[in-house]
Amino acid sequence: MGDAAEPPASDTTWQPVEVPHSWNRIGSYLPGSPAAATLKRPIDQTQGVGWYKLTLPAARLSGAQRLWLEFEAASRTAEVWLNGQRLGSHAGGFSAFRFDATSAYRQGGSNVLLVKVDNRAPETLGVQPTLPLAGDFFVHGGLYRPVKMIVTQAAHFAMLDHGGSGVYAQTRSIDNGKAAISILSRVRNDAGRALRGQVVVRFVDRDGKEVARQASPVQLSARTDGEARIDLTIDQARLWQGTADPYLYTMVAEFRDNKGALLDSVSQPFGIRTMALDPDRGFLLNGKVVALHGVGLHQDSGQDGWALSDSDIEKMVSTIREMGANTIRLTHYQHGPVVHALADKLGLILWDEIPLVTAWTLSPDEKEAPKAVADNARQQLVEMIRQNYNHPSVAVWGIANEVDFGPNRPDFIGKAVSEVPDPRGLLTDLNALAKAEDPIRRTVLANCCENNGMPGVPDVSGITDGLGVNRYMGWYYGKADDFSSVLDGLHQKHAGQPLALTEYGAGGATSQHSDDPQGGPINASGRDQPEEYQAWLHERVWPQVKAKPYLWGSWLWNSFDFATKVRKEGDSIDINTKGLVTYDGAIRKDAWWYYRVNWSAQPAVQIAGKRYVDRAYGVTDVKIYSNAPETELLVNGTSIGTMRGCAFATCVWPGVRLTEGQNRIEARARFANGVQTDGVDWTVGRDAAAAFRIDSGAILAAADPAHRFGSDAFFDGGAPGTADTRKNRYAPFQAAAITGTANRDQAATYRSGDFTYHIPAKPGRYTVILHFVEPSAERGKRVFDVAINGKVALPGFDVAAAAGGTLKAITRSLPATAVKDGLTINFKPTVGDAIVSALEVVPIDTPRP
Template identity: 55%
Template sequence: MAAVTATPAAAQDVRSTQVLGEGWVFAKGAEAPATGSSDWVRVSVPHSWNRVGHYTNPGVHPNRPETLDDYQGVGWYRLSFSGPRDLDRKRVYLQFDAASRTAEVWLNGKRLGSHAGGFSRFRLDATAALKPGAANTLLVKVDNTAPDVGTATADVLPLAGDFFVHGGLYRPVSLIVTDDVHLDLLDHGGSGVYATTRSIAGGRATIDVTWRARNDAARPVRVEAIVRLIDAAGAVKAEQRRSMTLAGAAGGEASATLDVADPHLWNGVADPYLHRLSVELVASGGRVLDRVEQSFGIREVRIDPERGLLLNRKPLRLHGVGYHQDREGKGWAVSEADIAGDVAIMREMGVNSIRLTHYQHGQPIHDLADRYGLLVWDEIPLVSRWTMGASTTASDGLRADAAQQMRELIRQNMNHPSVVTWGIANEVDFGKSIPIFITNKDGPAPDPMPLLAELNGIAKAEDPTRPTAIATCCEGRLLGDAEVPITAGAADVSGANRYFGWYYGDPSGLGPHLDALRAARPNQPLSVTEYGAGGATSIHTDNVLGGDVDQRGRNQPEEYESYIHETAWATLSGKPYLWATWLWNSFDFATTRRREGDAIDINTKGLVTYDRAIRKDAWYFYKANWSDAPTVHINGRRYVDRAYPFADVRVYSNAPETELIVGGKSLGTMKDCPQRICVWSKVALADGGNSVVARGRFAGGVTEDRIEWRLSPEAARTIRIDSGALVAGAKSFGSDDFFDGGEAGDVNASTGYGKPPPPKVVTGTDAALVAQTYREGDFAYRVPLPRGRYTVTLAFAEPSLESGKRRFDVTANGRRVITGLDVAKEAGGPLKAITRRFMVSVGNEGLDLRFVGRTGKAIVSAVEIAR
């Protein structure tokens, strides 16, 4: 039997809480095992049985293939505990901070109730079933079955989404004891106390407070409600008293207005000042029956289409991250310390806002956001899909669940000053563009607008002080002829999830696209709610423009993630009409939709790895741009064994002056680097170890970063370029680099979401993967070689053309070395490799190889240069 300590909620023991954390047993299966069965295993709560997602790169990782568990179905929890004594005139409630995704609860064999929705807090009245001072048995059935037609979870959001829904009692469970007369604990999991700042003007603040109380005794009772606002020093800044008469076995609602003189405002990260809001119910004899006390920040927020977000009437541009709650090795069963650690990583990077995606998060992160002044976008899990099977409308059950989760989100979080918007949906505007998200492949696509209108109305009725928000994916995106619903207008403010340069288009397309969205709705505030790219910490490239990234496959080098963030932030930071931007994502997270980069079932768009062990290069880019902390970071520290004897050295530095030192030799100083990116191009590396040091000079002293790169004797002697490859196809080759012009190609082009066709194979070479990619057009390779004589070997493979369709010349330092080459003719057909070799003398100017088309475009698959 678990030993549980009762902890008073305040100085007076008016409400006690028993945390039910230890002594649980757990089992999977449709039916609960018999008591004493060996099928039960001991666990502590918070708990999740799921372990999803693992890295394939070398190293010690919490998740490994043999420890994974992606079971989605029914799980059972049982706990024996000693009930509290002396419950005369008391009520007892079981509180579940979350249970995924549905829960049914029995105490001592009596069914207390159920809850649908895996993210919100809920409570059940356990008074009649509890045995005071004796042994009690609690049984909980949870079910995280993936929703489908006919399943028990078919009407429980989310129905879809690019994240894994873990199962279990993954947030704390507790037992709460109150007086018969108490603030309502059954109000959608809320506190029963709801406060908003009505106005701040003339050196005063007006705060409206509403509370819901309940009398569970048989007789009516008259109580006095005392409402106080208390400052950080303990002084009462405002107080109101209201009398209430509560009928027997009934509830009531009352309100008061607090007038606060000379208020100390909650002002975001600049000054996150918190008061305490206290509501007490006091009996006629002066006995305190119940008390709820919460942190409260006095602030005024408005989001304007021209001036952006105004915090206390001053513009504040929000920049931050999206955040999923899972962690490698724990799933969703994370501790408060884990969450605090995540927030510390975000704050060090310099965020002033968090988008809590794609579901309701728990109280710990909301409390931390309040404490540190981080503004929050909250949302419910209406993600991508809202219908089942062939239906084009949401079922009544799903509409009810969405409405319930909307009310729970608001009532549980509306007192947090950090929360500025209520998100009603994410990416429900796919239409027929990507059928994987819509099961109704035939006929019209479901229309999300009726459900969105319903949710928007609920949110406005619950809390008219905050704007509603929606995140969209597809309006104006590069989707060919696909028609998508325009959903941005369903909420007060909109956010665009856009991945130019990743899933579609070029990074340069982001700016014009946002301008078009702005022009379409100039009176609606616009933000960017997602942007980014995957980044595998064990996969690297020598040039981010060398080839095509594979959004659904392996070729996702860490450097390309940095490139997307650099180019996106250059655009976003120059758009004053954006009231906020949130990158995707703060941390890698679990999803069973992906096999990409160096991971399986992990979305690698995080700036920090799933286990929080590695902060990727892009994390330091934002720290240099968003934080005032002295930051100097050399990119490519995990690309240790270099392919070429020359490398671009990129340093993220917010220092006024930054010096680069390679092999003990200074390569000069750069001042006030644009976007905090300092670049030394084609730095020569020596055979063996190369120490690389970046030294930033700040007013307070010097900050430096140092790494070690290695160059093998073979790489020092011979340059092997895998043309058209973002990631080299063979270990002895480097990815495409040193080029000027042309376009990258691949005989096996990426198919995006579709099933790839059988791969094409280039024959006639031992390096088939190298020959698979190519560069074509009119282009050059300019390699900064030292003086000397070199042997150049070029490899060619015709992707698909017939003989005579492509003929081209190659020159080396102005001398024609290949004339009128027809690769298909010389090889005897497409996908057959041939090589050409020649000698060249190189002077001070280095090597300049030019490829010029006569008929069609020039092409090359690989370039090898040997001393």
């Protein structure tokens, strides 16, 4: 590693590595997080120059054979030398590229290969402007996909066709079971004399039977390129039907001379299918509507970064498929051949896209993409299309993601510019290029900001065939229940353009737990991101999304946590926690199980909140995800009841009382083929079993030096708030200077408005301790009554007057008697809003059973 422009000195000590390789490892979970236990490796965030050196195996080329070096990916730029001869360079960290190494290769002797890779940020002085220029993900460095030596004859299928195979097939039509297929083959004659031959293409079914064959003559002068076009039909074609029946033929293309001798061949799986996007009906596969629901995917793991093995990728895809997803959005760049081959085999529908993310200019004075950036975008688009052309799983070509921030771009994903350039010219050019490369597949892009109330947002709709929208209501803005109206509004606005939901979701920290995910505000750019809120948001959003038949696809964000150098959120550092599975792939969060029981027909049952072991309250709702016809809950061996037909496979038993100590929670899901169970042990401490201590307005309870508090719960009405302030939603909170308390964090949060707490206390006598802080109102601006079980116990209370000003903590203690239904504590305003920062309900004698 280093920033040197020249190869390392001969006496440099080289570190042995295996390719695929990346030197980067980024992202960690905080101590105490369940995910931290399995993610143990050194952190390396270096972005710079790295050198790879290899002595190639000695071999001899026969006659006019050619030697090629193929790199499946090198990030983000690469230069290659063989025996001191520079073979070439490549700009773009996600696509394959090849070099002709024939002239530099020493037959039978020692051959030294040197590769220089560079993953420095594009704005670095002297660095080639290579996409992505910005983005909420970390660009790892290295040769993180395989490198190969390939030997061909002098005449061969095109090896320098933007990393493609040289053979490109399209299903033109399917009529009465007969499939019409067109094949374009690009060939090259590197010999010193002319060549006459033919290209033969044949299709072989799964049983090895040849079902179609056609040939086209080829005549090439010395050292020239040529093309062969073939049209053929397959009778009684068995179609590639997505996950229902992902049937694959084998397409074999052969380049032969005029005597029939084989010069070169390409063999690839091929699925026969048609795909279409309809603005009202959604996605059509072979003329039939298929509801697409899936996930976004980044190509990194906590342990290996981008240097994933085939088995790593297979495990990731298996986790996605097990969840029941039938589509993957491969974000935000071209992914490798392994995931594409798996999608072909499993029937997953893919959205492929190039890394045109957020930014397309390098300096504040540029009004449009500079030529170097535009050229690189065009290059990466052509490479993506040609390298993935024959995969039946690929449905659409994505040309951009979130280039419509306008002046609202968050600082953490790239420098904001004072005068925003217009992306529409570049997008129009890329769209036309994609259509020229592949007239059959649809083009798409994903926007972020249209109709989101942001000023200066460029309208990028209408440029591509289909439109995707990334929307985070209930997380960065708005409310979770807004999805339905927002989607309907966009569908109505773009009535002729097929619409998809390309991102939605929330962060989820597996070490953070809330007693009620609606009890307080999450912190989308900070630490408060409990696992329960993530699950709650998905539970609210998915029913709305499912009810929109016009959506041609939906992809939640994200399948796995992933690395990003711009976040310190939840229980992690440099990790985006919106994944439904942790960065190491080891923990499936509650939200994963929610989709598992909704998307997959395979039997499953899972108790939610299993990682919330040490409970703050002795009474809790118990939620079970189950797609069984009936599901039973047992607590400490006693049945709490059986539920049937739970909406969206989510069964909730409210107000389940736990006992002091360990409690065994068990779910029994009865399926037609038997019973499946799930269980967990929850613990309730002595104090928590008898008392209720509530940190009002907090989604995560602040630690208390004397007692165990829970997050806000048992409330009806009101709204959470905090005395702390911040400049914007991405900025850190500035702690308010609250006096008169040993627990500032607890005092800072509050519930305000007209609200009631329904405390499920056992019958008996209690002391109700109310904690107050006036955050900002002057005397007389906030006056309210507090009533217990319908009787006013604290009349005309003015916190500012009682405390002698703002940000001064005070308490009031009130006697109370719980009846069969517990305690009802009502906060009724007369002037302004009522408010409370915390409350405690503490027994003063032994509660009656």
